[in-house]
Amino acid sequence: MMKRVYAKEEVCIGCRLCEVYCAVEHSLSRDIIRAYKYEQPKPEPRVTVEEKEHISFALQCRHCDEPLCVEACITGAMMKDESGRVIHREEKCIGCWTCVLVCPYGAPRRDLSRGKVVKCDLCQSTGREIPACVEMCPNRALVFEER
Amino acid sequence: MSYVVIGNSVASVGAIEAIRKVDKKTPIVVISDEPYSVYSRPLISEYLSGKVGEEMMNYRDSDFYERNRVTTKFNVKAVSINSRTKRVRLKNEEEIEYKKLLIATGGIPFVPPIEGRDKDGVFTFTKLDDAKRLKARVESFNHLVVIGAGLIGLKVTESLRQRGVPVTVVELSNRVMSTVLDEEAGRIIRSAIEREGVEVITGLTVEEITGKEKVTGVKLTNGNRIKCDAVVIAIGVIPNTSLAKDAGIRVNRGIITDSTMKTNIPHVYAAGDVTEGPDYLSKGNRVFPIWPNAYIQGKIAGYNMAGVKREFTGGIAMNSIELFGVPVLTAGLSNVEDENLEVLKKSEESTYKKNGYT
Numbered sequence: 132m133m134k135r136v137y138a139k140e141e142v143c144i145g146c147r148l149c150e151v152y153c154a155v156e157h158s159l160s161r162d163i164i165r166a167y168k169y170e171q172p173k174p175e176p177r178v179t180v181e182e183k184e185h186i187s188f189a190l191q192c193r194h195c196d197e198p199l200c201v202e203a204c205i206t207g208a209m210m211k212d213e214s215g216r217v218i219h220r221e222e223k224c225i226g227c228w229t230c231v232l233v234c235p236y237g238a239p240r241r242d243l244s245r246g247k248v249v250k251c252d253l254c255q256s257t258g259r260e261i262p263a264c265v266e267m268c269p270n271r272a273l274v275f276e277e278r
Numbered sequence: 279m280s281y282v283v284i285g286n287s288v289a290s291v292g293a294i295e296a297i298r299k300v301d302k303k304t305p306i307v308v309i310s311d312e313p314y315s316v317y318s319r320p321l322i323s324e325y326l327s328g329k330v331g332e333e334m335m336n337y338r339d340s341d342f343y344e345r346n347r348v349t350t351k352f353n354v355k356a357v358s359i360n361s362r363t364k365r366v367r368l369k370n371e372e373e374i375e376y377k378k379l380l381i382a383t384g385g386i387p388f389v390p391p392i393e394g395r396d397k398d399g400v401f402t403f404t405k406l407d408d409a410k411r412l413k414a415r416v417e418s419f420n421h422l423v424v425i426g427a428g429l430i431g432l433k434v435t436e437s438l439r440q441r442g443v444p445v446t447v448v449e450l451s452n453r454v455m456s457t458v459l460d461e462e463a464g465r466i467i468r469s470a471i472e473r474e475g476v477e478v479i480t481g482l483t484v485e486e487i488t489g490k491e492k493v494t495g496v497k498l499t500n501g502n503r504i505k506c507d508a509v510v511i512a513i514g515v516i517p518n519t520s521l522a523k524d525a526g527i528r529v530n531r532g533i534i535t536d537s538t539m540k541t542n543i544p545h546v547y548a549a550g551d552v553t554e555g556p557d558y559l560s561k562g563n564r565v566f567p568i569w570p571n572a573y574i575q576g577k578i579a580g581y582n583m584a585g586v587k588r589e590f591t592g593g594i595a596m597n598s599i600e601l602f603g604v605p606v607l608t609a610g611l612s613n614v615e616d617e618n619l620e621v622l623k624k625s626e627e628s629t630y631k632k633n634g635y636t
C-alpha cells in the first residue's frame with residue numbers, strides 16, 4: 132500500500148493555489164515571486180484543477196498500480212519505483228506525448244517550453260514528506276493517505 | 279528449466295517484468311540476434327538526427343538483466359524451435375530447453391521485389407544498426423529517395439533533413455500516413471514536410487532502382503527519373519514469423535494467439551509486432567505494430583507463462599508522434615469513412631481535431 136493524494140470536492144473552491152504551490156515547489160528557485168515573475172522557462176504545475184459550474188477538484192497523477200504511461204512510454208522515461216510512485220525521468224523524455232495519449236486521467240502535461248512532459252512525483256524530487264498541494268491547500272481539500 | 283524469450287525488445291521486457299512480479303526464481307533466458315541491451319526502437323530516428331546519443335537509447339537501466347536474473351544470449355539467432363522436445367536451437371548450435379517459450383521476434387521491413395533493391399546505397403530502417411549504417415554515410419549523400427510516407431518513412435525523412443540531406447519521398451497512395459490520417463490531416467502534415475524543403479510525390483512509386491553497383495537514381499511508375507545516391511525503403515513492417523511457421527505454429531499475417539497470448543502449440547506464447555492478437559474493436563485478430571501494444575501483450579504473456587491467468591482485452595491502434603514540428607495523436611479507427619459514425623471535427627489555425635462515435 133502506498134499513500135496517494137485524494138481530493139475532497141465538497142470543500143474545493145477551485146482557487147488553484149495547489150497549482151501555484153506545485154509549480155513553485157518544482158521551480159528552480161522555489162520562491163513564489165522569483166518562480167512566477169523571473170524564471171525562464173516558467174515552472175509548470177503538475178496538478179490541474181478540473182472545474183465545471185460549482186464542482187471542482189484537483190487532479191494529479193494517480194500513481195496507478197499498472198500504469199499505462201509506463202507501459203506505453205517509448206523511451207523508458209516513465210517508471211514505477213520500488214515505493215510504487217510513478218516517476219518521470221525528464222532526462223530520458225523526448226516529448227513524443229505517448230503518455231499524454233494513453234493516460235486515462237489526463238495527468239501528464241506538456242511543458243512546451245522544454246519539449247518534455249511533466250507530472251506529479253508526490254514531491255519526491257523536492258524532498259517533502261507531504262506533497263506541497265496537500266500541505267498548502269487552504270481548505271484541506273486534498274489529503275495524502277493510504278486507501 | 280527456464281522461461282525462454284526469443285527477441286529482446288519491448289514485448290520481451292513486458293514479459294520479463296511480469297514474470298518477475300510472480301516468479302522470482304525460475305531462470306529466464308533471452309535470445310537476440312542484435313548485439314545490444316534493450317533499446318528504444320522508435321528512437322533510432324532521433325539517433326540518426328543526432329538528437330539523442332547512443333547512451334540515451336537504452337530502454338531500461340544497465341542493471342536490468344542482472345536485477346531480473348536474466349541470462350542473455352546476444353548476437354546469436356534462434357534458428358529453430360522443436361515443440362516436441364521443448365528446445366530452441368541457436369545458430370551457434372547451442373540448444374536451450376524451455377518450460378515456457380515466448381516468441382517476440384517483432385517485425386521485419388517489407389521489401390517488395392523492386393528491380394535494383396540489392397544495390398549499394400539501398401537501406402531499410404528498423405534497427406539501430408540500420409541507423410548506424412546511414413549515419414556513417416550521411417555526409418556523402420547528395421540526394422536521397424525515401425519510398426513510403428508512413429510513420430517510419432517520415433521519421434527517417436525528418437532525421438535526414440535535419441542532417442542536411444535533400445530528400446524526396448515517394449508514396450503510392452494519395453497522401454502521407456494514409457493508414458491513420460484522413461485527407462485533411464494528411465494535407466497538414468504534407469505541408470509541414472514541404473515547408474522543410476522535402477519533395478513529396480504521391481500516387482506513384484519506385485519501379486526500379488538504377489545504377490551499376492551503386493545507386494545512381496530511381497525510375498518512377500510514370501517513367502520519371504530522380505537522381506539520387508541512396509534509397510531508404512520504408513513501405514511497412516511485416517510480422518517476422520518464419521521461425522514460428524517452421525515450428526508448425528499457426529500463422530496468418532502474424533502468429534495467431536488467444537487472449538492469454540498463447541499460440542496453438544502448448545507452452546508457446548507470442549507477443550508484439552510478430553503477433554496477430556485479439557482486436558478490441560472487432561471480434562477478430564489483428565496485428566498492431568506499435569510499442570504500447572507490444573509491452574502489454576508481453577506482460578500478459580509473461581503472467582500466463584508464470585501461471586497467473588490474465589487476459590489481453592484487445593489491442594487498439596494508437597500513436598503519438600511529432601512530425602516536422604506537428605504533434606499527431608491518433609487512436610482507434612482514425613481513418614474510416616462510415617456513415618454510421620457520428621463525426622465531430624474542428625479545424626483552427628494550426629490544430630485539427632476529429633472524433634468519431636458509434
Ligand SMILES: Cc1cc2nc3c(=O)[nH]c(=O)nc-3n(C[C@H](O)[C@H](O)[C@H](O)COP(=O)(O)OP(=O)(O)OC[C@H]3O[C@@H](n4cnc5c(N)ncnc54)[C@H](O)[C@@H]3O)c2cc1C
Pocket residue numbers: 205227284285286287288289290309310311312319320321322323354355356357382383384385403404405429430433518521549550551552566567568569570572596597598599
Ligand atoms: C523508426 C521506427 C519508429 C517507430 N516509432 C514508433 C512510435 O513512435 N510509437 C510506437 O508505438 N511504435 C513505433 N514504432 C514501432 C515499434 O518500435 C514496434 O512496435 C516495437 O518495437 C515492437 O516490439 P517487439 O518487441 O514486438 O519487437 P521488435 O522491436 O521488432 O524486436 C524484435 C527483436 O527480435 C529479434 N529477433 C528476430 N528474430 C530473431 C531470431 N530468430 N533470433 C534472435 N532474435 C531475433 C530482432 O532482431 C529484434 O531485436 C517504430 C518503429 C520504427 C522502426
